[in-house]
Each structure stands twice: as C-alpha cells, then as structure tokens.
Amino acid sequence: MSDIPAELRFAESHEWAKLDADGNVIVGISDHAQEALGDVVFVELPEIGKELGASEAAGVVESVKAASDIYAPVGGKVIAVNEELAGSPELLNSEPYNAWIFKLEPSSADADLGKLLDAAGYKATIGE
Numbered sequence: 001m002s003d004i005p006a007e008l009r010f011a012e013s014h015e016w017a018k019l020d021a022d023g024n025v026i027v028g029i030s031d032h033a034q035e036a037l038g039d040v041v042f043v044e045l046p047e048i049g050k051e052l053g054a055s056e057a058a059g060v061v062e063s064v065k066a067a068s069d070i071y072a073p074v075g076g077k078v079i080a081v082n083e084e085l086a087g088s089p090e091l092l093n094s095e096p097y098n099a100w101i102f103k104l105e106p107s108s109a110d111a112d113l114g115k116l117l118d119a120a121g122y123k124a125t126i127g128e
Contacts, residue, residue, distance in 0.1 A: 002032040004123055005097055009116035011073040012125055013055070016097065017116060025074055025113070028100045029061060029092060032126045037063040040092045045081040046102050052076060054112055058102060061092065074112035076104035 008016040014033035018026045034040065044060040052058055052072035059070045080103040085091060091099035106112060117125060 002030065002035065002123075002126065002128060003097070004031070004119045004128075006119045008097070009073070009113050009118060010122035010125075011055070011071060011116055013069075013071045013073075014126075015071055015073045017073040017113060019113060020103070023106070024079060025076065025104045025106050026100045027058075027070075027073060027102050027104065029070065029096060030122070031096045032128075033068075034093050034096045037061060037068060038065040039063055040089045043085040043089045043092065043101065045083075045085065046070075046078045048078050048081060050078045052078065052104065054115075061089075061101075070101060072104065073116055074104060074106050075108070076106040079103050079105045 008018050014030045016028050040063045042062040046058040054075040056072050057069040058072045061068050082100050
C-alpha cells in the first residue's frame, strides 16, 4: 500500500505537487510511481528557465525496469531542480515525498492545483 500524504495534490500521471510558502510549486513522483518503476538509476532534470504547460513532459526517470517521462502537473517556469538527484537518483525510491525533482513558478497555481487529485482521489485512481 502506497504512502499518500494528505497535504499534496496528485496528477493521474503520478507526479505530486505542493504549493510552497513562496507561491511556487514543488514537484516529485509518488510513492506508487517509484514502486512501479523499481530501482531508480538516473533522473533527467528539466532546464531551469524552461516554460512548461500543464501535463507537458519535463524530464525522465530511468529505472532498472523502464524509463518514464515526468510531467509538469501545472503550467509554469522551472526555477529550480534538485541537483542532489544527479548523484543519488535512488533518493526517489527511499524518500519519494522529500526528494523533489523540480520547482515551478506557476502561471496560475490556484486554478491548476485545483484540477489535480487530492489524496483520496489519487488513492482511488491507483486502486488502493
């Protein structure tokens, strides 16, 4: 059974989003996603400054099983990436809700985050 923090919002493509105190959106992958991927061996991070639309591919997570695109759960500009993942991609397995992948300056955070699933909705989507 996956860990699904109630304070996060989720995309059906298994990314989580958290509105930061400064109004930016922190993005990572869910516990369910990392379990499905298996051991993560590489993370392709998006470019800082890149403008992404909601649901647009932002990067790639590669595991021993497969490679999977990471999508922007909301639209906005990439303002930071988690460089620690370059040397320790396995953090996505051990700490999926602490090992964020990138941060966005959202184009319209409230409206876009409202379209994402809450914890209960995500739980239902993944069949738990």
